[in-house]
Amino acid sequence: MALLELSDVQVFYDKIEALKGISLSVEAGRIATLVGANGAGKSTTLRAVSGLIHPRAGTIRYDGTTLAGRQPHEITAMGLVQVPEGRRIFGRLTVEENLAMGAFTRHDRRGIAEDRERLLQLFPRLRERLRQVAGTLSGGEQQMVATARALMARPSMLLMDEPSMGLAPMLVEQVFETIRTINADGVTILLVEQNALMALSIADHGYVLESGRIVLSGPGRDLLDDERVRHAYLG
Amino acid sequence: MKTLTKAATTGLLFGVGGVYLALVGLLEMMQARPIVFGAVNLGQAVLALLALACGVVAARDAGPAFARAGAGLLGGLVAGALMALLQVIVATVPLQGMFIAASPALRNMLAFGFAPGPGALAMLLGGGIGGLAGAVLAVTLPSLRRAIVAGAAAVVIAGVFQELIQLMMQYEGIIGWIRDFVYTWQGLRPQGAVAIFVIAGGTSLVLSHRSSADHVPSPDERRRRRFISAGVALLVLVLMPLLAGAYIGEVLMLVGLYILMGMGLNLEVGLAGLLDLGFVAFFAVGAYTTALLTSGSSIGLLHLSYWEAMPIAVLISILGGVLFGLPVLGVRGDYLAVATLGLGEIVRIVVLSDFAAPLLGGPQGVLDIPKPSIGSFELGSPVKLFYLTLVCAGVAAFIAWRLENSRLGRAWEALRDDEDVAQALGVNLIRSKLLAYGLGAAFAGLGGSIFATMLGSVYPSSFQLLISINVLALIIVGGMGSLPGVVLGAIALIGLPELLREFGEYRYLFYGAALIVMMRWKPEGLWPSEVRSRELHAAAGEAEPVAAMEPG
Numbered sequence: 044m045a046l047l048e049l050s051d052v053q054v055f056y057d058k059i060e061a062l063k064g065i066s067l068s069v070e071a072g073r074i075a076t077l078v079g080a081n082g083a084g085k086s087t088t089l090r091a092v093s094g095l096i097h098p099r100a101g102t103i104r105y106d107g108t109t110l111a112g113r114q115p116h117e118i119t120a121m122g123l124v125q126v127p128e129g130r131r132i133f134g135r136l137t138v139e140e141n142l143a144m145g146a147f148t149r150h151d152r153r154g155i156a157e158d159r160e161r162l163l164q165l166f167p168r169l170r171e172r173l174r175q176v177a178g179t180l181s182g183g184e185q186q187m188v189a190t191a192r193a194l195m196a197r198p199s200m201l202l203m204d205e206p207s208m209g210l211a212p213m214l215v216e217q218v219f220e221t222i223r224t225i226n227a228d229g230v231t232i233l234l235v236e237q238n239a240l241m242a243l244s245i246a247d248h249g250y251v252l253e254s255g256r257i258v259l260s261g262p263g264r265d266l267l268d269d270e271r272v273r274h275a276y277l278g
Numbered sequence: 279m280k281t282l283t284k285a286a287t288t289g290l291l292f293g294v295g296g297v298y299l300a301l302v303g304l305l306e307m308m309q310a311r312p313i314v315f316g317a318v319n320l321g322q323a324v325l326a327l328l329a330l331a332c333g334v335v336a337a338r339d340a341g342p343a344f345a346r347a348g349a350g351l352l353g354g355l356v357a358g359a360l361m362a363l364l365q366v367i368v369a370t371v372p373l374q375g376m377f378i379a380a381s382p383a384l385r386n387m388l389a390f391g392f393a394p395g396p397g398a399l400a401m402l403l404g405g406g407i408g409g410l411a412g413a414v415l416a417v418t419l420p421s422l423r424r425a426i427v428a429g430a431a432a433v434v435i436a437g438v439f440q441e442l443i444q445l446m447m448q449y450e451g452i453i454g455w456i457r458d459f460v461y462t463w464q465g466l467r468p469q470g471a472v473a474i475f476v477i478a479g480g481t482s483l484v485l486s487h488r489s490s491a492d493h494v495p496s497p498d499e500r501r502r503r504r505f506i507s508a509g510v511a512l513l514v515l516v517l518m519p520l521l522a523g524a525y526i527g528e529v530l531m532l533v534g535l536y537i538l539m540g541m542g543l544n545l546e547v548g549l550a551g552l553l554d555l556g557f558v559a560f561f562a563v564g565a566y567t568t569a570l571l572t573s574g575s576s577i578g579l580l581h582l583s584y585w586e587a588m589p590i591a592v593l594i595s596i597l598g599g600v601l602f603g604l605p606v607l608g609v610r611g612d613y614l615a616v617a618t619l620g621l622g623e624i625v626r627i628v629v630l631s632d633f634a635a636p637l638l639g640g641p642q643g644v645l646d647i648p649k650p651s652i653g654s655f656e657l658g659s660p661v662k663l664f665y666l667t668l669v670c671a672g673v674a675a676f677i678a679w680r681l682e683n684s685r686l687g688r689a690w691e692a693l694r695d696d697e698d699v700a701q702a703l704g705v706n707l708i709r710s711k712l713l714a715y716g717l718g719a720a721f722a723g724l725g726g727s728i729f730a731t732m733l734g735s736v737y738p739s740s741f742q743l744l745i746s747i748n749v750l751a752l753i754i755v756g757g758m759g760s761l762p763g764v765v766l767g768a769i770a771l772i773g774l775p776e777l778l779r780e781f782g783e784y785r786y787l788f789y790g791a792a793l794i795v796m797m798r799w800k801p802e803g804l805w806p807s808e809v810r811s812r813e814l815h816a817a818a819g820e821a822e823p824v825a826a827m828e829p830g
Contacts, residue, residue, distance in 0.1 A: 093701075093702055094701075095698055095701065095702075114701075114706065114707070114708070115698075115701035115702060115707070116701055116704045116705055116706045116707070119701070119702060119703060119704040120704055124702065124703075125702040127696075127698060127699050127702060131696050131698070131699045132699075133691075133692060133695045133696065133699075134695070135695065136691070136695075143688075144688065144692055144700075144703055145703060147685070147688070147689065147692070147703050147704045147705060148703070148704035192703070193702075193703075196703065196704065
């Protein structure tokens, strides 16, 4: 069944219509991706899902319940956690403190410690940098911190906003490899990406967004082969 | 050539600074305060300091020793020339119509008592010698330099605050003997100055020798040292009014109130990052609530005792803080500062208005507020109330410290860094922000409550915008987000100017200069919080060396 379901969601910034009625669904345990050019409405979609902005019309349902009118922290508490765009980490806190902030909603000390250990195995680089101020890390490491911090909340679904942005090609590969690993552990993922080639190649299902509308959707592989997608995004 | 230009420019800069100090009247005013009686006064010391500092700055990065000396000399000469020129102009042109401070007394001071011609020469020479000395000081061994600076600073403190220190030494026996050796009733004796210089300088030498021979202190050790110095500071605070009398008690009382407010605003600005310029409103709420609940006049509502009214005042302040926070929940940064500025003024104007006058007394205020008493012991004097403030500040500090390390504290810090991300991690934005306003207001309300009983009356005019600005300035100077910083900031910005009360009008000059100097050279404050200094150093591109020590 669909874990996350958007139907006919419209978002306005004042009078400008940023999302013109979007419908999409993400199956539990899968990776879905939303690709599109700058300004197509990808981040707006994520902000609507995580409760930072409220749609004017349409419904967003998570795990069967509607998210209408909920505050961001309530949505996080439901297990739907966002990894924000641009690796927005707490730059003056240490890596360790950033991870601790990720578990802000949790109270099970032992579970937190276990998850931390598990994540440090997934990101060995972070173990070396635990006491370092996060703002001094490299771009790739900051992305790791952002991802690990979100996972510390033990989410059932992760919303990832442009995780490959600004990273060197080799690091991009690593990021997508990590996403696959996280997904294999049972976390459902909605991935928003400009890097359509990489995103579609790991996604079970893809949606192409163009000026606030979904213009194409289908299994990731199929979209990769689609002539229109190739023409528009893959060059 | 470049060195020379730089030295000359530095000299010009310091010279202009000196001329400025002279023309606003500060130099002449400082002249009235002796350091060593009959020998050196504060005005002369400031002149000397200007020349020395000019030499130090001019000689910086000037290369080999002789070049440095030359640069210092040139800088000092240029600065001295400007001052000499001022003196000659004051002597020949009647300037007092424009600059009231350009008096014969000022001329006399700038000429060291000589006639205009020889006086100018003396000033020029003095500037040169001062500059040269500054340059030499800049190239001497750091430990020796530190010793000289420490010695000089000790003499200045002992001289400027002689009245106060003598008050504290009103004993017979050994203390009396020391007092008579160091001071006459008018001020510091030359022999006392020499003794203090030698002792302070020597102590500094010994200390710096020991610490350089030792290892670099570990973070643990540094923390322990900080705790010890904080303990000593507390002890001094407790004993000070006993030793130094009522006036110091009053000053400390004021400092204590500002510490309370500073701790409150520190929660809002330092931790939660909510720049609040209307903070005085909460102070007013606390004061007025206390006044209305306890006042014996016709406007008083319940005629409660102070102890009954204080907790209610704090609660009402919290409520006020939450109400204050509601309209500005979605406002960030600069906009928040302006919005809170408006809210703060609204509170003051409402209190002042005819509309609220039947309840709040309008411009006439509320009179006849009783003093608190324990049993039959009334806390009547400022000194006794100071101890009440100290206890309240201690409790408040403990609460603030616990808050800082709590979940709520972490939520605030996360919100301060990035509201969206903090929410995405599960921080309840509305509750956290309202709690920041409410708890911050509780501290200020407590301060206001004590303020009301201290004065025995409250008036709208006591709650000016300037108080908000003072509180903000003291936490910035002390170090954002740092509790000891609040204490240091309050002492430096509220206590010291109060002690130098004859410079009252120039307090804001001191303020401004202190703020600029702090922001330029020590933006993290006098006693920075760990996170804050990290942030500033990270911004400067200094990676922490800790990472290398962690096992992989």
